[in-house]
Amino acid sequence: MPHLPAPGPTSVRTTGDYYQWLVAWESCLTLLRENATRSHNPIHTVGVELDGVGNLDDVVLLRDAPPNTYKQVKYAVDSTTPVNEEYLTKPSASGGPSILKKIAKTWRELTADGGSADVRLVTNRAADPEDDLMAGRDARTGLLMPKAAVGGAKSLRGKARARWAQEAGVTEAELIDLLSVLRFDLPLDMVRFQENLQLLMTVTGLRHDQQALEKGVGWVAKMVREGHRKLTKTMIEAAVTELELKAGPARAILSIATLKPDPLASEADHAIDWIDRFDGDSDYTKRRPLSPHTWAQLQTDIEAAPGHLPAGTTAVSVTGSIRLAPAFLVGTTFRMVTGTDLAAVQRGRTGSQLWSSNEPFDTPLAPEVIEHEISQGDEIAVAIAVATDPTEDVFEYLDEQNLPVSKLIVLTPPSGTANDGSIPDSAAANALAVGIRDHLRRCTRRVRRMHLFLACPMGLAVLLGNRWNRLCQTIVYEDIKIDDGYEAAFTIEA
Template identity: 80%
Template structure:
């Protein structure tokens, strides 16, 4: 947790974020019981974390866990948190409090079960229900144990985040992503080096880690790998764990059709693709002034990924990065990764004869020619031919692009081929079947072409749907 806070400090200061973390406290003095990890900023709110780790899941988080007096006879966890909250807000200041644990929420507890999965807050649902309801009775019990009025309890629950069921393996993966975004090496060795440094500092009695200390540690441990990046979070399929740390977040999860990340493929009416395009294209202006390096996090399909790349097109001078997950683990694919020669794709063409525009299928990860041909003919799109661009070996599969260098080389090869093929064409219809990272890199290189309509594979009705129109 302390190393995570150090990474936040590095990234926010390098990215010139508003009110960045200036120092990290570890078991910090004079801040009550929420002293395990403290993120100190120039202006409120500071973040105070209490970390509770359990070796098993025998004790869930519920009223009994929170209100039970300590084994030594001292106050309960809830009473300690309430006292600290009152102490920190004595003069009316704002704070952010977090109880972090690998314990799970008790689904039978009247208050804990309403915890919002995105924010970790029990509010606003904790306030619903009269005094005679089960939830109302639970509020009374919590308030009495905390030594608060019910109104004060609800104020506390408005700033107390419950970060529950923290899985150590997934948490380490999250830390490695943060390290990549902070411009550091992010393999297991690098992660252990960073956390080991924090442990050493604490053992030596250092309770506050400053920016200079963390930067010196990065230098001494040889962890530096690239620039620290501003974070743009875009989620349409499932909530993005990075959203709370992002410099700008676009959350469309509830604005897409479907009950799961596997079925969410298009906006839920009355939401539209045009609205999503407007939100994405406004993103550069929402990031810190002077941003030149951006990391895109979250869960999006290929059409939005392409649009993100096009929004931060290479001509804007932005170094864009995306975490690409694959069989060998996660890699950071960036638009600034150099390569010697462009990779020319394998090309096939199919005559359509329905107009003077063209259709393009990027068939890199899977074969889509049959589906695209069927869609073009059924919809009578005004295209003369379909150009199919596959990997250089012609075999479309999940492993056809080996990494960031190859993806950049292939993106340039695809673009260059289309510049020649579409030189006299007014409009292009683009269908994508490729790694998400390649869609971002391709959009980033998409210039000196023609107006491009980007389609999303929606798997229902007509199979595809026009999502965005990009001027190129």
């Protein structure tokens, strides 16, 4: 395809405005979800270029009790200006105060009465990995702390702190206080930001296609053009109705990350971050806990999650990057008998879908069944072969480990063929989950333990766990690809 021409001044200006409207629409979504899920101290108003808050006025999230959130939005057309000391401390093009000085001045004013403020610099620029302070940014929080405070006055960080404090017009102690609340939300590039917003629209119970996103962002732009600087809950809810964006209930977000950071972690009602506790250098190799961490510890964390969600939560969406055994455990933690509508965002060939446990279906889908005699004991092994067929690998594992199983039951989609597109949507996933459960109920009535091996879409693993009741004790295995091939992850009473 031909290359795009270099952007002109008008293009840069309008794209920068659009980026700011994306940030504002994100805040509107957060307001809707927090109020719908009865979060503590929810947002009641989203300010856009709000008066009286100094240079942190681009997008403001107002709550009944502090801290309010103040976002400075900066868009760049290319990667020539990473976020580093030079970018933050140099005077503006017109010779005015630097970005850091403006932020520090406004932060001082906002907290002069002893209150608190959540301050954020939102940009599509990346952090400079060579910068003495920015290199210590915590990807989980966006904060430069605690690493920014490490090192004496003669260290590289110490010298950088002194320069930043001088430029900001604050003491080093005040700078540390500022860096404790100043989050660097970056790099939020345009494409990834739009994808994240579509995910957030999904769990907020809205349509999440590109057209729906453009409708929401367009409404923000229209409000700003008409002079509305405060977007209230009533206004935002009316816009959702007028734009016909409503698709389902807004959900509490449970973020679980074991492979890579979850873009919705900052929006989550509860987040479990095990990225650094899993063995491997990439999301392709992270398959089991890194010693001394254990599967049992992860099970404890996941099973404690309901207690960390807002009181009265009845609709939950699990987000993040996890493998199949943890996904199944999430389903059993929020089993249907608890009355929770549990959902997972399932990525497929046609984009992302929300697979919800409350999705109606006509009749259960009975899986195709293949049974293999093992004759090593009186327990049963089950392989869910939906995305791919793991039969050969499971056979090998059962033999090498001499597991006490009488047979291996392989369950495939009704078509009998395992492939990535075998489950088209949420209704089919629920129907198949019920069909699998019902079949296993019949053939495990006199079995005390089941060994479960999963090769299916993540969403099906969640929904299958959600329906997992009136069954025997289940040991769920994770495919670790190395050593023995599989590893027992969780033991579940069903």
